[in-house]
Amino acid sequence: MKTPRPHARTRRAAATLVIATAGLLALAGCDPRTVLYFLQPFEPTIPPPCKTELKGKKVVILAHALAGTQTDFQSLDRQVAREIGKIFREKVKKINLVDIDKTWAWMEGHPDWTDPTEAAKAFEADIVIFLEIESFQVSSPTSPGLLEGNSKTHIQAFELAHPKNSKGKPILDQPKESQNIYDAYKDTVFPVRGPIPESAGASKAAFRTKFLQIVATEISWHFIPHSPEDDIQDVKFGGH
Incomplete structure (x- = not known):
């Protein structure tokens, strides 16, 4: 069995923490969707429909x-x-x-x-x-x-x-x-x-x-x- 890479473990751990936190706050009466949005480890973006990048062009x-x-x-x-x-x-x-x-x-x-x-x-x-x-x-x-x-x-x-x-x-x-x-x-x-x-x-x-x-x-x-x-x-x- 291959040993999971460290960053993969880190992502899973972060996801587990976010889900657990959202669950606890949901029990306290908070909307878990709002919690998940603010706790996710990246800023969500909408990709452009034109797939050709302008970077470096x-x-x-x-x-x-x-x-x-x-x-x-x-x-x-x-x-x-x-x-x-x-x-x-x-x-x-x-x-x-x-x-x-x-x-x-x-x-x-x-x-x-x-x-x-x-x-x-x-x-x-x-x-x-x-x-x-x-x-x-x-x-x-x-x-x-x-x-x-x-x-x-x-x-x-x-x-x-x-x-x-x-x-x-x-x-x-x-x-x-x-x-x-x-x-x-x-x-x-x-x-x-x-x-x-x-x-x-x-x-x-x-x-x-x-x-x-x-x-x-x-x-x-x-x-x-x-x-x-x-x-x-x-x-x-x-x-x-």
Whole structure:
């Protein structure tokens, strides 16, 4: 019989302690589910649906807001891309994110571009994330005078990599090939509980800023893990 490894014994011992503690507190009238959540030896996270990691990769973020969306919100696409970039720099180790201003300079210099991988090749990047913002509004469509954020974004990601041999090793002497590694849509509503009246504490400008941050955050979750607690929307608007 093999001797259990020390860390395996430690995990089992920790699990036994958690279960025993939860049982005792349950007898005392406490909800054991709450106890188990706070006593587990790790922080639970929700994995991203895109399985390709950004860690250690050179990444380009492209964003484009469809006609009509930009009418009320100038530079919306640039602001969304910049906000997502801030999140990636904070949450993803060793990511090499191409500066948003450089990305926009490339886009303005290539107004006829149609393939996002063109930008990846131009910056010698590994991954390009393309965001097409199809709608973005902060006024309730059903309740005039009330604030309610609604947006829809088409999220795509492409990877440039060398082809691999039968053993899964990259063939470095062959040019990189592009592959669509992710394609999804994200609808965001804020607040989820329903529209709120505009006030000194929740001006339209402050509400828009808050909603833009939430849109960017929820888009970032397609590529990075997040805590279940993050799903609870913060409806505070600072000092605005």
